[in-house]
Amino acid sequence: MLTKLAMTGFKNRWRDYLVLFSGLIMSSAIFYMFEALATNQSFLKENTGIGLVGIIFQFGSVLLTIITLVYIGYANSFLLSMRKRDYGLFMLVGARKGKIGQLIWLETLLVGIVATLAGILFGTLLTMGISQLLISSLGLTLHHLAAWYFPAALKTLLLYVGLFLLAGLFNLIALTKTPALKLLHSNDQPNRPQLKPVWQGIQIIGGTLLIAVGYWSMANLDKLQMLGIAIALVTIVMGTYFLFNAIFVGLIVWLKHFAIAHRGLNNFTLSQLSFRIHNYTKILSIVALLFALALGAITTGMGFHRQVPMMANASNAYDLALVNPTKTEQNQIKALKPKTQTNYHFKVAKKAVYYQASEFNTHPFTTLNMHGKNQLAFKAVTNSAKQLQKSQYSYQLGQLQTNGNQMKAAVFLTPSAYQKLAQPEKTLTVFATKDVTANLPAIKRLVKTAAKHDASYKVATNLGGRYGAYLQINSMYSGLQFMGFFLGVAFLAMLASCLMFKILSGAAADQHRYQMLDKLGTTQRQLTGAIRKEIAVLFILPGIVGVIHVLFGLQMFKFLMVTSPYTGIWLPFLIFAGLYLIYYLITVKIYQRIVLQ
Amino acid sequence: MPNTPIMTVADLHKTYGKAGSKQYEALKGIDFTVNEGEFVGIMGASGSGKTTLLNMLATLDQPTSGEVTIHRQPITHLKGNQLADFRAKEIGFIFQDFNLLETMTAYENIALPLTLQNVAMKRIKPAVENVARQLGIAEFLTNYPNELSGGQKQRVAAARALINQPAMLFGDEPTGALDSSSARELLDLFSKINREQAVSILLVTHDPFSASYCQRILFIKDGRIGQELKRGDLPRKDFYQQILDTLGTFEQ
DSSP, X not given: OHHXXXXXXXXXXXXHXXXXXXXXHHHHHHHHHHXXXXXXXXXXXXXXXXXXXXXXXXXXXXXXXXXXXXXXHHHHHHHHHHHHHHHHHHXXXXXXXXXXHHHHHHHHHHHHHHHHHHHHHHHHHHHHHHHHHHHHHHTOOOSSOOSOXXXXXXXXXXXXXXXXXXXXXXXXXXXXXXXXXXXXXXXXXXXXXXXXXXXXXXXXXXXXXXXXXXXXXXXXXXXXXXXXXXXXXXXXXXXXHHHHHHHHHHHHHHXXXXXGGGSTTHHHHHHHHHHTHHHHHHHHHHHHHHHHHHHHHHHHHHHHHHHHHHHHHTTOSOSEEEXXXXXXXHHHHHHTOOSEEEEEEEEEOSSEEEXXXXXXXXXXXEEEEEOSSOTTOEEEEEEOHHHHHHOTTTXXXXXXXXXXXXXXXXXXXXXXXXXXXXXXXXXXXXXXXXXXXXXXXXXXXXXXXXXXXXXXXXXXXXXXXXHHHHHHHHHHHHHHHHXXXXXXXXXXXXXXXXXXXXXXXXXXXXXXXXXXXXXXXXXXXXXXXXXXXXXXXHHHHHHHHHHHHHHHHGGGGTTXXXXXXXXXXXXXXXXXXXXXXXXXXXXXXXXXXXXXX | OTTOEEEEEEEEEEEESOTTSOOEEEEEEEEEEEETTOEEEEEOOTTSSHHHHHHHHTTSSOOSEEEEEETTEEOTTOOHHHHHHHHHHHEEEEOTTOOOOTTSOHHHHHXXXXXXXXXXXXXXXXXXXXXXXXXXXXXXXXXXXGGSOHHHHHHHHHHHHHTTOOSEEEEESTTTTSOHHHHHHHHHHHHHHHHHHOOEXXXXXXXXXXXXXXXXXXXXXXTEEEEEEEOTTOOHHHHHHHHHXXXXXXXX
């Protein structure tokens, strides 16, 4: 009978359960997505070649577990608040505590398992979809990527079911220890925002110190290695929470002193925020961290993506070189409208490649001479035969050769000396287009044609010039790019579901407040404005903290990236701000629809 | 000054349900006026249509036909901002369940109608303190609603309804959730406000004791005004007895 009663309660509140389920499914799906990469050792090894990446992933996994812990605790209290009245009612009609406890336990666990299984399935589909999208749009090459990865699924299931077992136990104690009448009226709790200056001072100082330590250890990751990530993780999570906790209450009390706070519905909005302050500080710290993770991941992924053509361009002055190109190949080169194109004749001996000095004097060979510590800063220098012989960058000519001639010394001969050599003469055609990345498909076709008569062109490492460098660097960085974008999307989705969950779970309670305001004579514009402002605060605060975290967190990638991780960060920031804004507008719309009907 | 109508209600109808489907007529033509400074009660059993009527008068619902005029302004077709402005400036409302915002202090609740009109902070403060003193809640202004008793909450609600000096004050069973001594205090307060500040009050109730504070009572039955009772110079106790007698025969 009680089970039947519990089921009717379930049916009556399917909307609330929908919010709960979608939140939990999203959360477990994203956890699975992350684990599918993080626990897949062969994927990490194949695609990054950087040992530290695996460790970073492990710490990321710990962080996500902490976030999940808070998230589930939060979802659970939502579930509990939803059921309190029903269970109170059961107690009033004389249900035994043991029976009720059984029901609570069962319900919590059932919700958890169903949501987690659905989440793993959804996560597999998401992983498949997102990786396909990224691979095709970024032109990546990846190995050992599996959308369905059993260890990840197992880990997700174990963590979630374990957490729900704990949550069920907590609910059991919380509900059966509370008198029935109190359960019936649990919504009328007191809510005076309390200012405890000493405790808040301690929290501000402690939080700032913790965050400073975290930033410092991220910047000195090369010395601290694994320990640095561990320190940063713990200190930043705790520091963010303390700071939000201490500043938020104070901020609202302080804002109420201003005249602007007493215009229109501003005071109402501030009161709304202070009313649910404790829920908000937790959710805001989590959102700030997720914001930082998402933005950081996308910025890093973009950094690597941008770096590939830069590094390719810095490797050689020419896009590609072909030995003895056929008529068709020459036509294909012509169709590319090369900026420069030169033919050098040469003869190959055992230890050297012989060129005619005169050809180099009339058509100088361009080398890229590095300057400064940064590998990407170069000066293009045109070399006559004599200059090239002396230049330390003459290897750039060698790179353009094929068939094992790359490492042989280049010797520049007078016409008479050249004539005396008995070896057959070949032609090396070098060319450079305006932008190698813009001509990738056409060059690919050209290489394919050339590979028909010279098999060595089939292997990317045999291809000299920018095109070959692009292929090699891209395959080296593909894993890193992919992880950056993939995790960025995953964290953004997690952030979205967190905030959405928070806001929708509060909407039902807000409904009667907005109705009351309507009866008091509030214009529709004032009401929508109040909603926009309240939600804007919830978006902007973690956004600011998240941006600061990212700016310091990028220090970690100094040693992974050739360029500074800060170059061009405005682009990912702008893209992210756009996504965040769209997400804000959607949330406001949904909230208004619920509250203002 | 006496007998100037502040509110006129003319041939008010309200039908629920769409045309074609099963319809229910809750109000079947209501006519009456309330004069400036009058304290009028509306009585009736559950389902008689008194709450429907109040919702129309207080602009919370729209009648099917008929017209309501408050302070020389027809209100049945007000929409959007006009409607909001009218609610904020011309009428005050006291509900059975207080309808205070539990996220705000008593002071902030009372000040809300003024802040909605963007009144300057230095004008809000004396206004709130003034009305709070009149209603005897000056010492509770910093408390949150859940820290107040039912009677205190209802006085805060009354203060909020009175702060913008409305033309009409509506009460929907304002004593319904109060104990008898709190109810008596609140009704005394209404009489005092009505007497001293000439605020017109319309009270909807099914409680004869609350109704005995009114000067005139309209009895509603099945969507029509069935009877009208005037207090005149009768002492409140005798008027109470008269109401009881009327109810006894009226509901038969």
